[in-house]
Amino acid sequence: MYTLRRINSRLQGHPDSRKLPGVEISTGSLGQGLSVAVGMALGYKYDKNEGQIFCLVGDGECDEGQIWEAAMFANSNDLKNITVIIDRNRYQIDGSTEEVLKLEPFASKWDSFGWKTIEIDGHNLEEIKKSLEDSRGSRVAIIANTIKGKGVSFLEDNNNYHSKPCSKEDCEKAVEELNKKIEMIN
Numbered sequence: 001m002y003t004l005r006r007i008n009s010r011l012q013g014h015p016d017s018r019k020l021p022g023v024e025i026s027t028g029s030l031g032q033g034l035s036v037a038v039g040m041a042l043g044y045k046y047d048k049n050e051g052q053i054f055c056l057v058g059d060g061e062c063d064e065g066q067i068w069e070a071a072m073f074a075n076s077n078d079l080k081n082i083t084v085i086i087d088r089n090r091y092q093i094d095g096s097t098e099e100v101l102k103l104e105p106f107a108s109k110w111d112s113f114g115w116k117t118i119e120i121d122g123h124n125l126e127e128i129k130k131s132l133e134d135s136r137g138s139r140v141a142i143i144a145n146t147i148k149g150k151g152v153s154f155l156e157d158n159n160n161y162h163s164k165p166c167s168k169e170d171c172e173k174a175v176e177e178l179n180k181k182i183e184m185i186n
């Protein structure tokens with residue numbers, strides 16, 4: 001972890017399939033992951049493989065035209081083995097998603113592209129589990145509403161911390177807050 005975002009680190013910042021075990025495809029250029037996932041789903045269909053393909057995308061990532069091309073392609077090929085989970089935290093690097101490029105009405109966009117749409121609280125494990133299970137055998141977009149920096153008061157919904165590490169002091173404060181919450185749960 002201490003080499004995060006350094007040159008030659010296996011955690012160089014984007015998932016690197018040559019260096020990071022478990023990562024099958026290098027990504028980082030926004031929008032490409034869903035196209036790869038849709039290609040895999042089409043392959044499963046041809047092979048009569050009953051597996052489901054799951055793909056996680058960001059809401060800001062949905063500004064990319066490539067997302068909508070892949071969404072149309074999945075519908076056009078009547079794929080019923082793909083789930084896209086969208087981290088709807090309403091922020092991206094340059095600010096709020098609605099200010100950068102308006103996404104709403106978001107669910108009806110997916111719907112009109114031929115996807116069944118489910119909205120969940122992206123912090124609720126039961127809802128996450130149920131929606132993933134229910135999506136098997138269909139073409140589903142799960143919009144997971146989340147709060148950036150959830151659980152740490154000064155990080156929540158604060159885009160100043162986007163793509164930047166916390167200072168040592170902030171980090172200590174955050175760990176202290178989280179530990180208090182864990183104590184309360186236990």
Ligand SMILES: Cc1ncc(C[n+]2csc(CCOP(=O)(O)OP(=O)(O)O)c2C)c(N)n1
Nearest residue numbers: 028029030057058059060061089091092093
């Ligand atoms: C094609 C492309 N354009 C721009 C970027 C730079 N970039 C990296 S992350 C990011 C914002 C992504 O926002 P979102 O998908 O909402 O992710 P989150 O902010 O929730 O991490 C941008 C614009 C990129 N990686 N690829």
